[in-house]
Amino acid sequence: MTVSEAVRPIHSPRPEEPDGELIRAAIDGDRRAVGSLLALLRPIVFRYCAGRLGGTTRGISSADDCAQEVLMAVLLALPRYNYRDDSFLPYVFGIASHKVADVRRNLARDPSAPVPDPEPDQDGPWNPTFEEVEKADRSRRMSRLFKFLSAKQRDVLVLRVILGFSAEETAVALGMASAGAVRVTQHRALNELRRVLREDPGFADGLALF
Template identity: 45%
Template sequence: MTAATSTAPATPVAAPSRRKVTGMSDTAPEPASPDPLDELADAAASGDPDALGELLARLRPVIVRYCRARLGTVSHRHASADDVAQEVMLAVLGSLSRYRATGAGFLAFAYGIAANKVADAHRRRASDRSHPVAELPDVPGRHGPDPEQHAERVELHHQMRRMLGLLTAQQRDVLVLRVATGLSVAETATALSTTPGAVRIAQHRGLNRLRAELSSGSGTNSFPAARLD
C-alpha cells in the first residue's frame, strides 16, 4: 500500500515592492518667476501711467541699440536707425492694448515689431540707389568727427554688416541681441521665442564662424572681435 504523499501549503509570493524612482518627486515644480517686463506691460495695458512710463524707459535703450546694430549709425535718405527705433516705440505703444492677445512675452512682442520695422527699413534702402547722407559738420572739431573719422566709421559699419551677413538669420539675431543690445541668454531666448540652449548653440556657432572668417584673412582687423567674446 502506497503511503499518501503530504503536500505542503504553497508559500505565498510577496508582491514586488514599489521602489521610488530616483529623481522623481511628488512635489510639483515651482512655476517660473514672472518677467518684470511682462508685469509692467500688463499694468500698462490696464491703464497704469506709471507702469507705462517705466516700461518705455526700460525698453527704449534696448530698441535703440538693436536698430543701430542692424542699420548702423550713419544717416540715410529715408530713415536713420534712431528714426526706426522711434517708429518701433510708437508701434509698441499703439499695439500695447493688443499685447496680451498675442500670448507671447512682452520682450518677444516688442522684438517682433522691431524686426519688422528694421526689415522695412532695409527694403526701403535697397530700393534707393542714392548713397547714405554723410553727417559731416561744416568745421571738424568738437561738433562732430572729422572727415577721416567719419569715413572710418562708415567703413567699419559696412564691414560689420558684411560679417553679420555671413551668419544664419538665427545666429545673427542672437549675436545682435546678446552683444549689441546686451540681453542675457534668458532674455534673448524670450525675445526670439526659443530656448536658452538654442541661444547658446547659435551664439557658439556664430562666433566660431566669425572667428574663422577673421583668421582666414578675408575679414577686417578693425572688426571688434573682443566684443563678441
C-alpha cells in the same frame, strides 16, 4: 508641461527692463505706465536696431527712425496685447526684427537717399576723431559680415554681444527654447563669420570675434 517649457529659463527683468506689473498697467491704459514702459523700451530697441543696421551715420539715423516706428507699433498694439509671463520682450523684438527688415529693403532700393549730417556741437562743426572714423569703419564691416548670417543668428549676436544679454536672457527675449539653444546658435554664427574671414581676410582687419 512640455519639454520646452520645462527647460525654458526663468527670467528676472533687469533694472532697465519693464516688469510684469508695469506692462499690465500699460495694457490697462494707465498713461503714466505707458510713458514709463516706452521710456524703458527705447534704449533697448534703439541699440537692437543700431546693432542690426550698422554704426555708420546712415545706419544710426535709420536705427533712430526704426526705433521710433517700433515704439509706435508697440503703443498701438498694447490695448490688444494678451500678456503672459516672459512673452513681452520676444513680442517687441519680433516687431523690431520686421521693422529692421523693412528699413534694409528701403535702403537697398534707394542707397543714395540723403541722411542728415551730424549736428554741430557748441565748439563748431562736427569733426570726427580718428577713433570715431575707425569705429565707424569697423561697424560698416561688421554690418556687411552680418549679411552672411540668418536672422536668428544675427539677433542672437546683437543681444549677446551688443546688448550684453546672458544666454538665459537672450532665450527669453527671442522666445528660444533654452540658453543651450542660444549658445548653439551663437557658436554656429561665429563659426560662419570665421569662415568668411578666412576666405576674405580683408574683412578681418581690426575686427575681433570672440
